[in-house]
Amino acid sequence: MKKNKKQFPAEFYWGGAVAANQLEGAYLEGGKGWSVADINRFRDDIDIKKKSNKEITTADVEFALNDQEGRYPKRDGIDFYHTFREDLALLAETGMNSFRTSISWARIFPKGDEQTPNEEGLRFYDELIDCILENGMEPLITLSHYEMPIHLAMAYDGWSNRKLIDFFVHFAQVVFKRYQGKVKYWILVNQMNLITHESFNHLGIPADRVDNLKQAKYQGVHNELVACARAIKVGKEIDPSFQIGMMSYYGNVYPATCKPLDVLSALKNNQMEYYYSDVLARGTYPNYAYRFFEENGIEIQFGENDEADFKHTVDFVSFSYYYTRIIHSENYGKEDAASPNPYLEANDWGWAIDPIGLRIALNEYYDRYQLPIMITENGMGFYETLNEEGTIDDTYRIDFLKQHIEQMKEAVYDGVELIGYYPWGPIDLVSCSSSEMSKRYGFIYVDLDDWGNGSGKRYKKASFDWYKKVTASNGEVLD
Numbered sequence: 001m002k003k004n005k006k007q008f009p010a011e012f013y014w015g016g017a018v019a020a021n022q023l024e025g026a027y028l029e030g031g032k033g034w035s036v037a038d039i040n041r042f043r044d045d046i047d048i049k050k051k052s053n054k055e056i057t058t059a060d061v062e063f064a065l066n067d068q069e070g071r072y073p074k075r076d077g078i079d080f081y082h083t084f085r086e087d088l089a090l091l092a093e094t095g096m097n098s099f100r101t102s103i104s105w106a107r108i109f110p111k112g113d114e115q116t117p118n119e120e121g122l123r124f125y126d127e128l129i130d131c132i133l134e135n136g137m138e139p140l141i142t143l144s145h146y147e148m149p150i151h152l153a154m155a156y157d158g159w160s161n162r163k164l165i166d167f168f169v170h171f172a173q174v175v176f177k178r179y180q181g182k183v184k185y186w187i188l189v190n191q192m193n194l195i196t197h198e199s200f201n202h203l204g205i206p207a208d209r210v211d212n213l214k215q216a217k218y219q220g221v222h223n224e225l226v227a228c229a230r231a232i233k234v235g236k237e238i239d240p241s242f243q244i245g246m247m248s249y250y251g252n253v254y255p256a257t258c259k260p261l262d263v264l265s266a267l268k269n270n271q272m273e274y275y276y277s278d279v280l281a282r283g284t285y286p287n288y289a290y291r292f293f294e295e296n297g298i299e300i301q302f303g304e305n306d307e308a309d310f311k312h313t314v315d316f317v318s319f320s321y322y323y324t325r326i327i328h329s330e331n332y333g334k335e336d337a338a339s340p341n342p343y344l345e346a347n348d349w350g351w352a353i354d355p356i357g358l359r360i361a362l363n364e365y366y367d368r369y370q371l372p373i374m375i376t377e378n379g380m381g382f383y384e385t386l387n388e389e390g391t392i393d394d395t396y397r398i399d400f401l402k403q404h405i406e407q408m409k410e411a412v413y414d415g416v417e418l419i420g421y422y423p424w425g426p427i428d429l430v431s432c433s434s435s436e437m438s439k440r441y442g443f444i445y446v447d448l449d450d451w452g453n454g455s456g457k458r459y460k461k462a463s464f465d466w467y468k469k470v471t472a473s474n475g476e477v478l479d
Contacts, residue, residue: 006413013138014421017424017426021074021147026079090444100187101128102144113152157204159221168227219298225276253337277369320424379424437449444461
């Protein structure tokens with residue numbers, strides 16, 4: 001009888017994950033067009049923890065495109081567009097053997113509906129991917145990470161329009177052809193199931209352009225799922241060795257109590273978190289989704305070949321893992337139904353720290369799909385300042401990551417086929433949700449504040465040398 005061991009496989013990927021829109025900057029250089037991320041404004045007059053998820057309208061977009069006074073940090077990022085060679089060399093010092101980033105859709109197709117790609121944008125990613133490889137790291141490339149060309153939102157109402165299926169597949173085909181032989185691992189769409197908190201960033205649907213926003217979002221998701229399935233088919237035709245995966249945000253909840261109605265509410269919530277991966281990993285619509293749509297008055301319009309397209313399924317599944325919450329049955333169905341877990345501590349943004357939840361998540365995904373798994377984001381943001389020695393003693397980050405890696409080991413011992421781990425933001429970058437620079441995740445400190453002030457200089461934190469020991473020992477040395 002084969003016995004599992006509490007250790008990672010020899011070919012395990014120890015990586016780091018970033019997104020083009022959060023660190024590249026150069027938002028209109030090299031022929032790049034406006035993207036949905038470029039309208040994300042930093043606000044210092046609101047409480048981030050209590051910030052409501054305001055739906056974006058046409059007026060919001062037009063204001064941002066013409067605003068000369070507001071601060072839009074993602075337009076500048078950390079200037080990775082110009083510093084990637086130095087940054088990748090520094091990151092490689094940690095011993096990471098893989099690096100996840102995204103290709104900005106708007107850098108390849110500035111408007112999104114062109115037939116001919118922007119060659120200057122492709123050349124930038126030629127150089128970036130070559131540099132990743134030269135530094136001994138396997139590229140893990142995301143095709144869509146909140147970087148839709150704004151033109152597709154304004155002219156087509158984003159993913160609610162089926163025309164985006166062909167635009168996305170064309171984008172994927174161009175990128176797949178360009179980087180075959182260099183990139184083996186691909187993620188189609190970042191955190192597909194985040195359609196509430198990142199609805200415009202993700203789906204590009206202006207709230208004032210549709211009569212029923214909830215209906216439009218789920219139709220948009222359906223169209224996106226079709227596009228992903230078709231992209232898998234195209235990718236495999238270009239290079240059968242491609243490993244193409246899907247990614248979710250782990251939004252599963254615990255029942256607030258053992259009351260059956262709380263347990264049922266958690267089950268129903270979690271089923272709809274799996275809906276996206278169920279379609280792309282299993283190749284068919286789950287019945288619970290049909291019931292959900294019926295009970296919520298949502299009618300999904302299928303194209304003639306959609307069900308056949310779904311037979312093109314992913315090679316692996318991946319997810320981001322940050323925190324967990326609980327649900328009471330009386331809150332089920334509300335827009336923000338989940339609430340904090342009273343048994344867990346949280347960071348300054350209210351994100352609970354739950355390492356055991358990661359072991360649960362890994363087992364749930366593996367039991368469900370029996371496919372290789374990557375954790376493609378994991379981390380915790382903290383406020384940080386340099387000390388007099390120009391360093392940061394971030395033992396809190398080390399403790400956080402150590403506890404999660406320990407639970408990953410337990411999951412491997414459980415039998416989970418875990419093949420990669422990518423801490424989020426190994427170099428400080430602009431926050432996705434709040435556009436803060438001060439919400440820091442990295443092993444490397446970047447001297448920039450929320451307003452873009454600072455030298456931009458990079459400094460190693462204590463966690464930098466710690467991660468170096470982790471990667472060198474394949475996860476055996478965690479102290």
